Every structure is written in C-alpha cells, then in structure tokens.
Amino acid sequence: MLWHMPRNTKKIYLTFDDGPIPEVTPPVLEMLGQWNAKATFFCVGENVQKHPQVLKQVVEQGHRLGNHTFHHLKGVEVSTETYLQDTALCQQLLQPELSEAAPMLFRPPYGRFTKGQRTALSAQYRLVMWDVLSADYDSRLSPQVCLQKSIRYTRPGSIIVFHDSLKAWDRLQWVLPRYLEHFSRKGFTFATL
Ligand SMILES: [Zn+2]
Secondary structure, X not given: OEOEXXXXXXXXEEEEEOOOOOOOHXXXXXXXXXXXXXXXXXXXXXXXXXXXXXXXXXHHOOOEEEEOXXXXXXXXXOOHHHHHHHHHHHHHHHHHHOOOOOOOEEOOHHHOOOHHHHHHHHOOOEEEOOOEEOOOOOOOOOHHHHHHHHHHHOOOOXXXXXXXXXXXXXXXXXXXXXXXXXXXXXXXXXXXX
C-alpha cells in the first residue's frame, strides 16, 4: 500500500475523496487551476453515475481518477465478494475516462478493509492510503485549525486527503486556497499520483 511518495522532491500529492458532485467538485477544480495544481480524485461510483459531466471536467483538466467503491462501502462490514463486486462496478464507470497505460488506483473508504479484500484488490490495483488527513469532514474543527494541521503535517512527497463532499465544503473552501498558496510560495508543486 502506498502511504507517501518519495521524500526527495518538492512535490505534494493532493487527493479528493467521495465526489464527483456538482456543488463542490467544480469549485475545487477552479481553485486547483489557479495554482496549476494537479490532483487525484477517488470517486464514488454512485456519484459518477449521477454526475458524469462533472467527472469529465475532472479528467479534462488533467487530474487523475481513482476508485473508491460504488457505494462507499466499509470493507469490514461486507463480504469480500460484495466488496469486489462493488469496486468492479465503480471501475466500469471510470474505465472510459482512464488511460490504458496508467495502473488503476484504489482507496478503501474509511481506510478500512479486510486482509482478504486487500489481497484480492492488490492484484489489480495500486492501493493508495495517505500520510496527511486534513479532517476537512470534521464539523467540530474550525477551518483555521484544519489548515494549521494540514500544513504542519505535510512534508515533501506527502499524500494528503481532502473531500469533495458537502460535509467537508464548509472547511475545504477556506482551507484549500490557503493550503495551495502556502506551499506554492514555498516552491512546491502539486502532482497526480
Ligand atoms: Zn470516502
């Protein structure tokens, strides 16, 4: 499983989970565009099915896609068979937008899956975790604290998790532009996985 990228370059790997949705994903793309930042979007199949145009926008702007199951399943609560089927369903929806050459990416919702699920998926996917959790989904957290923590824990090669979800938007819309500005001014660039 991938927790971070090489530490010897000034690159940060932004990831956005749980989209794409029309209320949040397009403004996120706009913010990324302002700093020429590229990111990886771990999509929920249900949202891809509902909002194919938003998915297209993500791809057209040079970002990368990853699989985050169809129903945002918690692996430990379902059988391996169900989990693999759900993941395959999401992959079918993403496939038309993926380039043949790049390995397929998968991130387990909640960061939790069973050993059996992990082993089965690792044959087919690059499993992507993270080393920085922004906790943008946590409504008890002020945007200021969310930003401070995100900045404090980010290192060269970090993979940071944000969410293009309604739950996270209150914080994300404040945190993301400032996070991008902070690290851009320090000479970092933002790359896809
Ligand atoms: Zn998720």
